[in-house]
Amino acid sequence: MRIPILKLYNYLLISIQTEIDDQTAIQFQEDLLDKIHKSGTSGVVIDLTSVEIIDSFIAKVLGDVVTMSDLMGAKVVLTGIQPAVAMTLVDLGIHLTGVATALDLEQGLIKLHQELGE
Amino acid sequence: MGTQSCINIQKEWDIVGARQLGRDIAKKIGFGTVDQARIATAVSELARNIYLYADSGKVCFEAIETIDKKGISMIAIDSGPGISDISLVMQDGYSTSRGLGAGLPGVKRLMDEFDLISEKEQGTEVKTIKWLR
Ligand SMILES: Nc1ncnc2c1ncn2[C@@H]1O[C@H](COP(=O)(O)OP(=O)(O)O)[C@@H](O)[C@H]1O
Ligand SMILES: [Mg+2]
Numbered sequence: 266m267r268i269p270i271l272k273l274y275n276y277l278l279i280s281i282q283t284e285i286d287d288q289t290a291i292q293f294q295e296d297l298l299d300k301i302h303k304s305g306t307s308g309v310v311i312d313l314t315s316v317e318i319i320d321s322f323i324a325k326v327l328g329d330v331v332t333m334s335d336l337m338g339a340k341v342v343l344t345g346i347q348p349a350v351a352m353t354l355v356d357l358g359i360h361l362t363g364v365a366t367a368l369d370l371e372q373g374l375i376k377l378h379q380e381l382g383e
Numbered sequence: 384m385g386t387q388s389c390i391n392i393q394k395e396w397d398i399v400g401a402r403q404l405g406r407d408i409a410k411k412i413g414f415g416t417v418d419q420a421r422i423a424t425a426v427s428e429l430a431r432n433i434y435l436y437a438d439s440g441k442v443c444f445e446a447i448e449t450i451d452k453k454g455i456s457m458i459a460i461d462s463g464p465g466i467s468d469i470s471l472v473m474q475d476g477y478s479t480s481r482g483l484g485a486g487l488p489g490v491k492r493l494m495d496e497f498d499l500i501s502e503k504e505q506g507t508e509v510k511t512i513k514w515l516r
Pocket of ligand 2: 428431432482485486487
């Protein structure tokens with residue numbers, strides 16, 4: 266299973282719609298970095314509206330993907346984190362500090378636009 | 384006491400199966416969305432630990448009932464290498480696999496009751512309960 270990565274203007278857009286297993290998460294990490302490299306994008310939105318659980322493994326992959334993208338010069342915004350997911354992340358002691366977030370995809374794109382000034 | 388439903392954990396995809404089963408049972412018992420997510424997340428952590436550290440094992444769920452409350456019991460059992468220092472693995476951030484080390488301490492916070500029994504070379508058993516509020 267592969268998570269589709271779409272290109273929208275200068276940005277990459279990912280909407281995670283399926284239950285993520287570990288392998289899919291790692292594949293996604295590779296695919297995204299590859300796509301950032303090839304497209305030269307400066308901004309990425311990962312929409313998590315349909316994601317019902319984020320455990321410590323998926324949280325680590327997401328946190329790593331943000332750090333790695335940042336090293337490559339692309340800013341990542343996570344959007345649409347469900348209230349239940351936010352609460353379980355706090356219970357797990359995971360704070361995703363330094364990770365940009367926004368309420369929904371639209372707000373995420375606005376945030377990128379503001380920060381990157383494109 | 385209800386009947387027990389167990390799922391074997393052998394391959395990575397079983398982690399997904401276990402959390403779906405856990406969520407379904409939690410939903411049937413009447414847990415709300417936030418507690419369903421807490422239970423599913425806890426299952427995911429324990430199932431992954433079995434897969435990563437013990438190769439195989441199982442996770443069992445049961446609807447439980449006392450005179451004044453209802454809940455779900457979730458037990459993760461394996462016959463892997465066991466844990467010699469329980470207080471060490473219960474520390475936030477402790478991991479032998481470059482993970483976040485958030486699994487076991489996280490499960491303790493996600494659930495209402497938590498009990499870890501382990502014997503070196505014998506295996507590990509994590510018993511947890513979440514009560515319906
Ligand atoms: N079922 C198990 N059998 C043997 N060791 C385990 C088991 N579960 C956890 N451990 C040990 O406890 C440590 C902490 O586990 P956990 O809190 O889930 O964090 P992580 O999985 O990120 O390392 C693991 O790194 C591992 O060494
Ligand atoms: Mg773990």
